[in-house]
Amino acid sequence: MLSLAPHAPCLTFANVGMLLEHLRISSDRWDYGDQPTCLPPISRCNIGEVAAVFIATLIGLPEVLGPLHLLWVNLVTDGPPATALGFNPPDPSNMRRPPRGRSDPLVTPFTLFRYIVTGGYVGLATVGAFIWEYHQRGVPIEKLARWGECSTWDEGSIAGFEVACDAFGSGPGQGKAAASTVALTTLVVMEMLRALCSVSERESLLRKPPWANRFLLLGVTTPILLHMAVLYYAPLATVFKLTPLVRREWMTVAAFALPLVLIEELLKLVARCLSHN
Numbered sequence: 001m002l003s004l005a006p007h008a009p010c011l012t013f014a015n016v017g018m019l020l021e022h023l024r025i026s027s028d029r030w031d032y033g034d035q036p037t038c039l040p041p042i043s044r045c046n047i048g049e050v051a052a053v054f055i056a057t058l059i060g061l062p063e064v065l066g067p068l069h070l071l072w073v074n075l076v077t078d079g080p081p082a083t084a085l086g087f088n089p090p091d092p093s094n095m096r097r098p099p100r101g102r103s104d105p106l107v108t109p110f111t112l113f114r115y116i117v118t119g120g121y122v123g124l125a126t127v128g129a130f131i132w133e134y135h136q137r138g139v140p141i142e143k144l145a146r147w148g149e150c151s152t153w154d155e156g157s158i159a160g161f162e163v164a165c166d167a168f169g170s171g172p173g174q175g176k177a178a179a180s181t182v183a184l185t186t187l188v189v190m191e192m193l194r195a196l197c198s199v200s201e202r203e204s205l206l207r208k209p210p211w212a213n214r215f216l217l218l219g220v221t222t223p224i225l226l227h228m229a230v231l232y233y234a235p236l237a238t239v240f241k242l243t244p245l246v247r248r249e250w251m252t253v254a255a256f257a258l259p260l261v262l263i264e265e266l267l268k269l270v271a272r273c274l275s276h277n
Helices: 002-033 035-059 067-085 109-136 141-145 147-152 164-168 176-197 214-232 234-240 247-257 259-276
Strands: none
Touching: 035 067, 035 109, 035 176, 067 176, 067 214, 067 234, 109 141, 109 176, 109 247, 109 259, 141 147, 147 164, 176 214, 176 247, 176 259, 214 234, 247 259
């Protein structure tokens, strides 16, 4: 013990040097390997919007989301969360994984598969929430898909509307505003949930929770508050042709949006298995 005393300062400086080198390598590996986590929310958001429009057109539904709604989604869900994801801390298992090769593509086949799966679900859930809201109001999907023939339907054929076509209009006192509000809110909530899941591309939320990135919490809270203002502040709701949501409609939003978290966690599990192999 005494013979090592003169060398203690050298050993201390050596340990500090090794720690600093470890931190540098970890940071470099995060920059090169994990920093693309800000890309998935933007890419999948666009895939989800395209899928929603395509599915609605394929079925023959009324316009689920108008141009102003789509612009709002892009402004709300792309900017703040994606910017905040740039401040993600490194994953706990970062140094236990082999580094990416210089020639490895940024978007691997499995990454593309993840985009398609989650983006496809976002589109299906958005359209599903729209259809379900009409179903709750007594309009089955069979009538909804034939809404273009509403002028030939008898008066009172749709409960709550003397003129059947009023059920598919977005003006004051017409029926589409409520369904579009549910669909738009479902889309916004899913994008926020997906941003929270993107705090890591591989690690589970149980291991690396969203509050590991405090900026992400701010980047998600701000768009939610802005969307709430659009829903419940009458002048803005009129401009966007939306209606305030009641408790039943919020439950519909939750039922269609929350499964996305499970899908993301399952895909992360597959990503970890592929990484180990």
